[in-house]
Amino acid sequence: MTAKQNQSALKIVPLGGLHEIGKNTCVFEINNEIMLLDAGLAFPTDGMHGVNIVLPDVTYLRENRDKIKGMIVTHGHEDHIGGIAFHLKQFDIPVIYGPRLAMALLEDKLEEAGVADRTELRQVRPRETVRVGNSFLVEYIRNTHSIADSCSVIIHTPVGVVVHTGDFKFDFTPVDGETFDIQRLAEAGERGVLCLISDSTNAELPGHTPSERSVFPNLDREFAKAEGRLFVTTFSSSVHRVNMILELAQKHNRKVFVVGRSMLNVIAHARDLGYIKCPESLFLPLRNLGQTADENVLILTTGSQGEPLAALTRIAEDSHRQLKIKRGDTVVFSANPIPGNTIAVVNTIDKLMMRGAKVVYGKDKGIHVSGHGSQEDHKLMLALTKPKYFLPVHGEHRMLVKHAETAQSMGIPAENMVIIQNGDMVELDPSGIRVAGKVPSGIELVDSSRVGVVGRDILKDRQQLAEDGVVTIAATIGDNGKLLAGPTVQLRGVAHSVNPERFQKAVQQVLEQVLETHGSELIVKGQKGQSTVDWDGLKGLMDRDLRRLLRRELDKRDPLLILLLQGTAAEPQAKRGRSPVAASAS
Numbered sequence: 220m221t222a223k224q225n226q227s228a229l230k231i232v233p234l235g236g237l238h239e240i241g242k243n244t245c246v247f248e249i250n251n252e253i254m255l256l257d258a259g260l261a262f263p264t265d266g267m268h269g270v271n272i273v274l275p276d277v278t279y280l281r282e283n284r285d286k287i288k289g290m291i292v293t294h295g296h297e298d299h300i301g302g303i304a305f306h307l308k309q310f311d312i313p314v315i316y317g318p319r320l321a322m323a324l325l326e327d328k329l330e331e332a333g334v335a336d337r338t339e340l341r342q343v344r345p346r347e348t349v350r351v352g353n354s355f356l357v358e359y360i361r362n363t364h365s366i367a368d369s370c371s372v373i374i375h376t377p378v379g380v381v382v383h384t385g386d387f388k389f390d391f392t393p394v395d396g397e398t399f400d401i402q403r404l405a406e407a408g409e410r411g412v413l414c415l416i417s418d419s420t421n422a423e424l425p426g427h428t429p430s431e432r433s434v435f436p437n438l439d440r441e442f443a444k445a446e447g448r449l450f451v452t453t454f455s456s457s458v459h460r461v462n463m464i465l466e467l468a469q470k471h472n473r474k475v476f477v478v479g480r481s482m483l484n485v486i487a488h489a490r491d492l493g494y495i496k497c498p499e500s501l502f503l504p505l506r507n508l509g510q511t512a513d514e515n516v517l518i519l520t521t522g523s524q525g526e527p528l529a530a531l532t533r534i535a536e537d538s539h540r541q542l543k544i545k546r547g548d549t550v551v552f553s554a555n556p557i558p559g560n561t562i563a564v565v566n567t568i569d570k571l572m573m574r575g576a577k578v579v580y581g582k583d584k585g586i587h588v589s590g591h592g593s594q595e596d597h598k599l600m601l602a603l604t605k606p607k608y609f610l611p612v613h614g615e616h617r618m619l620v621k622h623a624e625t626a627q628s629m630g631i632p633a634e635n636m637v638i639i640q641n642g643d644m645v646e647l648d649p650s651g652i653r654v655a656g657k658v659p660s661g662i663e664l665v666d667s668s669r670v671g672v673v674g675r676d677i678l679k680d681r682q683q684l685a686e687d688g689v690v691t692i693a694a695t696i697g698d699n700g701k702l703l704a705g706p707t708v709q710l711r712g713v714a715h716s717v718n719p720e721r722f723q724k725a726v727q728q729v730l731e732q733v734l735e736t737h738g739s740e741l742i743v744k745g746q747k748g749q750s751t752v753d754w755d756g757l758k759g760l761m762d763r764d765l766r767r768l769l770r771r772e773l774d775k776r777d778p779l780l781i782l783l784l785q786g787t788a789a790e791p792q793a794k795r796g797r798s799p800v801a802a803s804a805s
Contacts, residue, residue: 227249227378228646228647228648228655229248229249229376229378229379229646230248230249230645230646230647231245231248232245232248232645232658233639233643234280234642235259235261235641236613236641237612237613237614237619237639237640238619240261240420240557240614241259241261241262241273241298242260242261242273242302243257243259243299244256244257244259244277244302247355247376247381249377249378250353253283253288254287254288254352254354255280255287255289256291256293256372257290257291257293257300257385258301258306259296259297259299260302260305261274262526262559262560272665273663274305274306274665275302275641275660276642276660276662279642279659280306280309281309284311288313288314288355289312289313289314290351291315291316291372292315292317292325293317293318293321293369293371294366294368294370295317295320295323295325295366296456300325301328304329305332305665307329307332307337307338308332308337311338313338313339314338314339314340314341316343316357317340317341317342318345318359318369319368320368320488320492321368322342323491324456324485344359345361346400347359354377355374355375356374357373358372358373359371361397361398362384362399362400363387363393363398364386364387364590365431365454365456365457366590367395367459367489367492367494368492368494369386369387371384371387373403373407378649379412379414379648379649380411380412381413381414381647382404382412382414382415382604383417384416385418386418386590387399387591387592387600388428388591389401389592389596389600390428390431390432391430392430393430393459394431394462394463395494401603404600408603408604413606414606414647415600415601415604415608415610417597417600418592418612418614419618419619419622420589420591420613420614421591421618422593422611422621422625424593424594425595426595427596428588428589428596431588433585434553434586434588435463437586438451438463438464438553439470441551442473443471445551446514446547446549447514447547447548448518448545448548449518449551450520450531450548451519451520451550451553452519452520452523452551452554453552453553453587455479455485456485457590458489458494458495461489461495461519462495464519465497465519468517469497469501473515473516474501474507474511474516475517476502476504476505476507477502478519478520479530480521481521482521505542508542513547518542524554524557524560525562525565525566527563531550531567532567534571535567535570536570537574544571544575544576546576547575548575548577549577549578550576550578551578551586552568552578552579552580555589568580594621598625601626601631607649608636608647610637610645611623611626611636616638619638620638623636623638637652637653637654642657642658643657644657644658687712687777688711688712689711689712689779689780690769690778690781691708691711691781692707692708692765692780692781692782693706693783696734696752696784696785697786700734700742701731701734702727702734705723705727706727706730708722708723712778713778715772715773715776722772725768725772726768729761729768730761733757733760733761737757741757741760758782761784762782
């Protein structure tokens with residue numbers, strides 16, 4: 220951490236969710252007590268080879284684990300709860316509060332990860348208040364978003380009231396009839412809100428975000444037009460959208476076949492909690508698909524973002540064991556690509572079309588609306604809460620800037636707001652808001668096993684392999700400090716025009732030159748004639764000179780270099796054993 224800190228001020232430290240979409244994680248700290256708000260994940264970019272999920276760096280929480288008093292969860296989306304199970308493997312969280320659906324989804328995740336005993340889950344209903352430690356009193360208020368049971372929170376702290384919106388929009392005709400608790404927001408504003416921390420995802424878009432219900436007639440139209448089997452894909456956690464799709468399935472006399480683990484899981488919990496109401500007879504298992512007429516089939520599936528392992532992606536690639544696309548099928552994408560997923564989604568659409576499906580997609584079709592508020596929603600939030608200070612969060616940098624401009628247009632002075640990055644420590648008290656330091660921030664990568672953490676060195680190796688290939692060089696060195704034979708050289712995935720024999724001779728010359736120049740320093744003979752080799756020193760020198768050779772001979776490419784060195788006795792009496800293999804990769 221840097222800069223002088225005010226020990227009586229409230230510290231707000233976002234570890235994720237700024238200058239990006241996803242892994243929303245925020246730390247509130249005062250009086251040596253930490254309260255966490257959400258802990259999400261993000262998905263990998265194209266260059267993160269073999270990475271399954273991306274988490275924020277939680278070094279600060281590991282180092283201050285004794286201060287953690289609890290967590291509050293605003294809703295059940297993966298970018299808000301998806302990281303919790305991984306964090307619990309590193310530190311305990313005494314208690315986690317959250318809405319019913321979020322807690323039901325989280326309970327499954329914790330049990331699957333084997334960390335359910337590391338915390339206590341407590342369900343909270345709107346307008347209920349919970350205490351976290353001695354410093355935080357948190358009131359949950361209903362908001363409207365693309366998932367059921369979503370909340371904003373009013374946080375009472377020793378320095379004043381902070382409102383965190385969570386993800387939100389103002390939907391005045393919500394699918395489930397649960398409207399935004401505007402009254403409670405206005406009451407908080409009248410009493411005095413020290414700071415508003417607000418979702419910035421759609422800060423660039425003018426106007427209001429349309430109601431979720433506006434999608435219904437457009438989906439209804441596509442259902443009516445579909446003559447054969449109908450596939451619909453959307454976010455599995457978009458409970459309101461799923462509810463409308465199931466309502467339309469009943470209207471159009473289609474049986475529903477649910478495909479995808481996350482979709483099955485969310486529907487089961489949402490039905491148990493009463494957020495989805497439909498008869499059990501509406502659903503059929505996939506084994507009954509062949510006995511159902513095409514015009515009576517609705518396949519509700521995951522894969523709206525082109526995720527590699529999602530059901531629809533495998534269907535498009537013809538690798539799904541039970542489902543194959545055929546002519547006459549209609550596929551409806553009731554979701555827009557999130558940033559970074561556009562290419563994957565477009566590729567999936569192309570493959571579906573090539574297999575004969577009619578694919579319905581795009582903003583012009585009106586079959587998707589965002590769950591995040593636009594500029595007029597943001598203005599209404601600011602008008603209701605009337606904050607003294609403002610902190611835009613949840614968005615890329617340009618979104619944060621736009622949101623700050625909107626706040627200024629509503630009368631909040633520029634000096635009463637800060638635009639920050641992940642890891643910035645914001646200090647807040649009645650006298651001001653300021654960036655007072657920085658804590659470790661960044662990312663932690665988890666591979667497809669969801670067990671192993673992919674370090675930066677591993678990711679760099681994978682990127683080198685993908686971009687420039689790998690060069691493997693193996694050599695055996697005698698006790699006399701000379702090569703016993705020419706080195707073995709293999710180039711895999713390396714685009715080159717070099718002559719293999721000439722390249723091998725060049726490698727041999729480099730190794731011999733290192734041995735000749737530095738052999739006396741690195742290979743020392745003992746009293747009984749045996750040699751002691753400084754393998755690390757020898758590897759380092761050879762690796763340095765070989766890398767220069769590779770850049771020169773391979774047109775400045777930078778392949779992964781694997782150097783294998785093995786020692787063996789040069790004289791017959793010393794052939795009783797081999798020195799350990801010395802290997803390096805760079």
